[in-house]
Amino acid sequence: MQYQTILVDNQSDNIGVICLNRPDHLNTFSTEMADELYSALMAFENDPAVRVIVLKGEGKAFCAGIDVNELAGKSTIEYRRWIERMEKPLVEISRMKKPVIAQVQGVAAANGMGLVASADIVIAAENVKMGLTAINVGLNCVGPVIPVARSVGRKKALELLLYGRLIKAQEALDMGLINKIVPKDQLEDETMKWAKELAVKSPIAVQIAKSAFYASEDLPYTSQFDFMNEAFARLCSTDDAKEGVAAFFEKRNPVWQEK
Secondary structure (H helix, E strand, O other): OOOOOEEEEEOOOOEEEEEEOOHHHOOOEOHHHHHHHHHHHHHHHOOOOOOEEEEEEOOOOOEOOEOHHHOOOOOHHHHHHHHHHHHHHHHHHHHOOOOEEEEEOOEEEOHHHHHHHHOOEEEEEOOOEEEOHHHHHOOOOOOOHHHHHHHHOHHHHHHHHHHOOOEEHHHHHHHOOOOEEEOHHHHHHHHHHHHHHHHOOOHHHHHHHHHHHHHHOOOOHHHHHHHHHHHHHHHHOOHHHHHHHHHHHHOOOOOOOOO
16 A cells, blocks of 8 residues: 555564654644554554554654644534544554554654553653643643553643643653653664564464453453453463473474464
């Protein structure tokens, strides 16, 4: 498929890369880019050759939110449909079985911050600034705050939502929004290092782990154990589980069978 607003690279090491490619607009979400991002995510989700997906942005910003040029002239119903399209990639990442690693530099604001928070793993450059900034122009980020709140908790999420300030990389790390900070010139290499390390693990084990984590997140405490134990039991019956244990005892690298 030919894309106009993103770049897609299916690498030979089981890693799929999606790059937001509107650098002149700080990679802000247009309707076209939201649709293309969703399409690319689904294509990699359904590609057995891809085990890990890396999401990044071209140019100096990761994503500065939604393109405000699309705001004017809609009815309430049209605004609802429009914002649902913009946020569809954020929602779908949690539904996907394959892990998504965000490689973040520069600004990640509004829907861009939501996209970062929606990713499963986040590697960020030292120059990162994030914020739910829409409140500053009379709007709000009530969609993006949902994945942000899952990472930082209610009080900090409301602070970010209501004050609209930008936070720097270290504060984002302390809040739990990112996993690691690296120098900007090491961002690409460090992200690919994490992606390659994950891509050599059992695909079925990784996918069951991610799916079970999200599916059980809102269950009551004891029900979550029941759900996770069922997921573990299903995993134990797979060929990869048997192969992984056999390889451990035989002191060799495992050869994964299940995609």
